[in-house]
Amino acid sequence: MMNITIADLARITGLAKSTVSGVLNNKSGFSEKTRAKVLEAAEKHGYVPNEIARGLTSKFTKTIGLVIKDITNPFYNRITKGVQEVANEHGYTVFLCSSGENHMVEVTQVTAMVGKRVDGLIIAPLLEGVDFDHIYELKRKKIPFTLLGSIPGLTCDYVQFDDYNGSIQVTNHLIANGHKKIGFVTGQRTSRASKLRFQGFKDAMMASGLSLSEEHVFHEAKHLEDGVDVGNQLIAMKDRPTALICFDDVIAMGVIKACESAGLKIPEDLSLVGFDDIELMIFPLTSVSIPTYDAGKLLAKILFERIFEEEVAEYRQVTLDEKLVVRSSVKSLH
Amino acid sequence: MMNITIADLARITGLAKSTVSGVLNNKSGFSEKTRAKVLEAAEKHGYVPNEIARGLTSKFTKTIGLVIKDITNPFYNRITKGVQEVANEHGYTVFLCSSGENHMVEVTQVTAMVGKRVDGLIIAPLLEGVDFDHIYELKRKKIPFTLLGSIPGLTCDYVQFDDYNGSIQVTNHLIANGHKKIGFVTGQRTSRASKLRFQGFKDAMMASGLSLSEEHVFHEAKHLEDGVDVGNQLIAMKDRPTALICFDDVIAMGVIKACESAGLKIPEDLSLVGFDDIELMIFPLTSVSIPTYDAGKLLAKILFERIFEEEVAEYRQVTLDEKLVVRSSVKSLH
DNA sequence: TTGTAGGCGTTATCAA
DNA sequence: TTGATAACGCCTACAA
Numbered sequence: 001m002m003n004i005t006i007a008d009l010a011r012i013t014g015l016a017k018s019t020v021s022g023v024l025n026n027k028s029g030f031s032e033k034t035r036a037k038v039l040e041a042a043e044k045h046g047y048v049p050n051e052i053a054r055g056l057t058s059k060f061t062k063t064i065g066l067v068i069k070d071i072t073n074p075f076y077n078r079i080t081k082g083v084q085e086v087a088n089e090h091g092y093t094v095f096l097c098s099s100g101e102n103h104m105v106e107v108t109q110v111t112a113m114v115g116k117r118v119d120g121l122i123i124a125p126l127l128e129g130v131d132f133d134h135i136y137e138l139k140r141k142k143i144p145f146t147l148l149g150s151i152p153g154l155t156c157d158y159v160q161f162d163d164y165n166g167s168i169q170v171t172n173h174l175i176a177n178g179h180k181k182i183g184f185v186t187g188q189r190t191s192r193a194s195k196l197r198f199q200g201f202k203d204a205m206m207a208s209g210l211s212l213s214e215e216h217v218f219h220e221a222k223h224l225e226d227g228v229d230v231g232n233q234l235i236a237m238k239d240r241p242t243a244l245i246c247f248d249d250v251i252a253m254g255v256i257k258a259c260e261s262a263g264l265k266i267p268e269d270l271s272l273v274g275f276d277d278i279e280l281m282i283f284p285l286t287s288v289s290i291p292t293y294d295a296g297k298l299l300a301k302i303l304f305e306r307i308f309e310e311e312v313a314e315y316r317q318v319t320l321d322e323k324l325v326v327r328s329s330v331k332s333l334h
Numbered sequence: 335m336m337n338i339t340i341a342d343l344a345r346i347t348g349l350a351k352s353t354v355s356g357v358l359n360n361k362s363g364f365s366e367k368t369r370a371k372v373l374e375a376a377e378k379h380g381y382v383p384n385e386i387a388r389g390l391t392s393k394f395t396k397t398i399g400l401v402i403k404d405i406t407n408p409f410y411n412r413i414t415k416g417v418q419e420v421a422n423e424h425g426y427t428v429f430l431c432s433s434g435e436n437h438m439v440e441v442t443q444v445t446a447m448v449g450k451r452v453d454g455l456i457i458a459p460l461l462e463g464v465d466f467d468h469i470y471e472l473k474r475k476k477i478p479f480t481l482l483g484s485i486p487g488l489t490c491d492y493v494q495f496d497d498y499n500g501s502i503q504v505t506n507h508l509i510a511n512g513h514k515k516i517g518f519v520t521g522q523r524t525s526r527a528s529k530l531r532f533q534g535f536k537d538a539m540m541a542s543g544l545s546l547s548e549e550h551v552f553h554e555a556k557h558l559e560d561g562v563d564v565g566n567q568l569i570a571m572k573d574r575p576t577a578l579i580c581f582d583d584v585i586a587m588g589v590i591k592a593c594e595s596a597g598l599k600i601p602e603d604l605s606l607v608g609f610d611d612i613e614l615m616i617f618p619l620t621s622v623s624i625p626t627y628d629a630g631k632l633l634a635k636i637l638f639e640r641i642f643e644e645e646v647a648e649y650r651q652v653t654l655d656e657k658l659v660v661r662s663s664v665k666s667l668h
Numbered sequence: 669t670t671g672t673a674g675g676c677g678t679t680a681t682c683a684a
Numbered sequence: 685t686t687g688a689t690a691a692c693g694c695c696t697a698c699a700a
Contacts, residue, residue: 003448003451003475005692005693005694006693006694006695007693007694015670015671016670016671016672017671017672017693017694017695018670018671018672018673018695018696018697019669019670019671021694021695021696022670022695025695029669029670030669030670031669031670034669034670046471046474046475048445048448048449049449049693049694050449050451050692050693050694051446051449051450051451051694052386052389052390052395052450052451052693052694053390053676053692053693053694053695054693054694054695055386055676055694056386056387056390056675056676056677056678056692056693056694056695057675057676057693057694057695057696058676058694058695061386061450062446063429063450066430071405071411071414071415071418072408072411072412072415074406074614077405077406077411078406080405080430080432081405081406081432084405084430084431084432085434088431088439088443091446093429093431093443093446093447093450094429094430094431095397095427095428095429095430096400096414096418096428096429096430097418097422097427098414098415098418100419105422109422109427111382112385112396112425112427113427114337114382115382115383115384115385116385116386116395116397116427117337117384117385117386137380140380141337141380224613224614250614253614253616256616257616260616260618278614279558280408280558280584280587280612280614280615281614282587282590282591282594282616282617283616284594339676339677339678340677340678340679341677341678349686349687350686350687350688351677351678351679351687351688352679352680352681352686352687352688352689353685353686353687355677355678355679355680356679356686359679363685363686364685364686365685365686368685368686383677383678384676384677384678385678386677386678387676387677387678387679387692388677388678388679389678389692390676390677390678390679390691390692390693390694391677391678391679391680391691391692392678392679392692393692
């Protein structure tokens, strides 16, 4: 069961622990003979340095933590992919926690990662209706972290998307196509993104003198199934909106699924748009593209700068643009 | 920067390190007064035990590693979700490595995880055309691990899918619907699943006295884009197959995408089937369903049994069934 | 060029 | 009921 240690190697080669350690760490000042002897023994016995013992002394565990909401969602797995790649480039391993939108899991896992002395954390926190004690604690402990999204009043590194503007863009696109009765499907209550998108939507409507009816807004959609529900409600509705904005493409997929099986045509009978512009979408859905993969890489890049920095640099606070990608899920009413 | 330690707590409370440690670990035999003093101090200073130091003594790091090929693929992120959930139930944290089908990354990351003394590993290894030294090394070191898929000649815990039979099922389904010219899109060369599915396909064809033409098999599709390529080739083809079996649903999506934009109708002009039965699929694709989420949970369950077991138990070797889900992407030629 | 000693934060053992 | 000490595996000084 036991992994071989430096002490074992020392015993085997008849050298001192420090000598073995020195050779293994490529320090200079050892004879070729000792060097060879150590390396050979290490190789032969499959020695893998105990990083965790090493981490005790050396300040770095070469590990970062990543906390997201749902690994199953393309939005988050693209971010994960970006983070992972940059981490690998730095020789780092990443702890993954998919909180499933459960705040307690998020807190527990962050604490566990702190316990495991990660060198830094990337967190896509639940941003609404929860407390941020675990995040503040990170700052207090001076543990490097960077956030996806910002927390009002917390000065730290973060990357966020301009959800408000993205939402204004789609909404205006619909309005420009003559839509007046526009519905909206919000995401999780704990999602800042959802709040901003909804706000952008309302503001854009208002700015065009359009009003929205309460029946046309659907709340708290999370999974594809919720989208199907919304679709079914829509189908059963007498006074249907002519267009619907979905919190994300996954929800939109659900709506499409429901509509297709009910014979409701998109965009003929209903115009539909979403957010994320996910790849796994064969339907020509007009969507707001979000640079998730790039964001993942950027989050990691910023985190590593913070981890390796000598003097405390300015906090990096980046807002990434969202871009409307027009396809053919919106009907022109003109 | 520094996290508070037990020694700090000892100094603060005026107690001995061992006393503090004892209280913190809920050992019996301490006065209520000491107990309270320690707990209060710990709380006040936000003490988080250094798991990595703890791991030095206690044999367990409460960490497992998970190595998959592509976190972006629904197949793997469902598995990841299952693993994650079971790990969390046990209070474990999981290291994630998405190798990107790169064998060197897989080997490097496994080694890194071993270095970090994970209590166990779940690996979905590249299974064809590569060496398994890193896996054998695990066994030699008696580090618990469970595999997704089996390695011939290696006795270990594993969970695998019956890809061969799944493939036979779809192929026969197509044949039963009167298809004779059936094409096939293989996955990565390093994928055992791909090999088995292809073999199942060929055997089923053979068993029905059907032959396959080389032009109708497309190799090494990996991403959605590759599916699009295949679709485009198909469109340009004179002697097109009447049906196409794709290595997975993502590839099938690509084919659908290509066909839709070229005006080729499915199933009217081409019957199409895939594997995985992914959720994010609005097209009514007939597909071979694979219990990925359950497999993830099972993999983790088996791993934890192995980690916590007292005596060495039998190796668990499970083959999970694949099940054909018929929708409407196959046209009946009768 | 190599060896000895001490420390990192924790737990376990044994003594007080 | 509490405290001192060693040990886990490694690294860094410093001494030989």
